[in-house]
Amino acid sequence: MHILATGGTIAGSAPSPVDPGYDAGVLGFTALVDAVPGLRSVAALTGEQFSEVGSQDMSDQLWLKLAARVNGLFSADEADGIVITHGTDTAEETGFFLHLVVKSQRPVVLTGSMRPATALSADGPLNLFNAVSVAADPRAGGRGAIIAINDDLHSARDVTKSSTTDVQTFVSPDAGLVGTASYGRLRYFRYPTRPHTADSEFTVEGEVVLPRVDILYAHANMPADLVRASASLGARGIVIAGVGNGNVSSEVAQTLADVASDGVIVVRSSRVGSGDVGRNIEMDDDGLGLVASDQLNPQKSRVLLQLCLVRGLDRGLIQDAFYRY
Structure with missing residues (x-):
């Protein structure tokens, strides 16, 4: 079992056990493991300090390096499962990226915490214990990337962060849980129904950069020049929340159609926390040249669109990909 520590709140330190302010990612891999009694009895552990960032600083470049490291460990048969400690802010995006580009059925489990390691009632140690338990369990294989946190197991495709402060922040609003974890006792409810990992068409092997895709947040009286600015600054794709x-x-829709006719791929997602975005319902996607996100929220729509652009898919095939993944 191999642990890749990337930083985040789980490795954070605060001035006191009850101070809400803290520095993320300052504690190393060894400190995380040593804080969890009995962890080394769950599996034979190896690990490394992959990065030391708060997940707000997770980047495309780190994603590419992380995917290469995970795939390398599996292809060299150096790990039966991998745990990634990660900040909660963007864990759903990193998880979905790995869900689509890892080429193995072996478990990939992300975990983190809402409270820093030095906090009163820190949640990180038990989350790490459960994550290692999942990654060491053969039954977890074939389920794609899993986020194990606060006794719940989520598919990385379906999960989202729902609260800025609540320990029970992660939810899978439409699909529900993959399973639960209670002090290493695991129950599974389902497998993801859409392609992932070894069955995914997407790969980033050899890639050194991902295409720029911007997310624009829609609101009452949204100015259309935001769309033009994004396109003029080099975005190959735009996701509308x-x-x-x-x-x-109507004004923004026409501007989206204009940039779409120039080759920018535009995906309509929703700022609402759950539900589908349907094609040609209230907006004429066919006439405007747009893609509907189906079930993916804006941040995950961005990930999938980047990978579609890496593959060189056209608009029609990208729409198919949003229906499939």
Whole structure:
């Protein structure tokens, strides 16, 4: 079992056990493991300090390096499962990226915490214990990337962060849990129904950069020049965090159509926390040349669109990919 420590709140330190302010990612891999009684009895552990960042600083470049490291460990048969400690802010994005580009059925489990390691009632140690238990369990294989946190197991495709402060922040609002973990006792409810990992068409092997895709947040009286600015600054794709069913104003819709006709791929997602974004319902996607995100929120739509652009898919095939993944 191999642990890749990337930083985050789980490795954070605060001035006192009850201070809400803290520095993320300052504690190393060894300190994380030593804080969890009995962890080394769950599995034979190896690990490394992959990075030391708060997950707000997770980047495309770190994603590419992380995917290469995970795939390398599996292909060299150096790990039966991998645990990634990660900040909670962007764990769902990193998880979904790995869900699509890791080429193994072996378990990949992300975990983190809402409270720093030095906090009163820190949640990180038990989350790490459960994550290692999942990664060491053969039954976890074939489920894609899993986020194990606060006794719940989520598919990285479906999970999202729902609260800025609540320990029970992660939810899978439409699909529900993959399973639960209670002090290493594991229950599984389902497998993801859409392709992932070894069955995914996407790969980033040999890639050194991902295409720029911007997310624009829709709101009442949204200015259309935001769309033009994004396109002019080099975005190859734009994801709209639309109102309701991925909607935007008539003015913005026309501007989206204009940049789409110039080759920018535009995906309509929603700023609403759950539900589908349907094609040609309130907006004429066919006429405007847009893609509907189906079930993916804006941040995950960005990940999938980047990978579609890496593959060189056209708009029609990208729409198919959003239906499949």
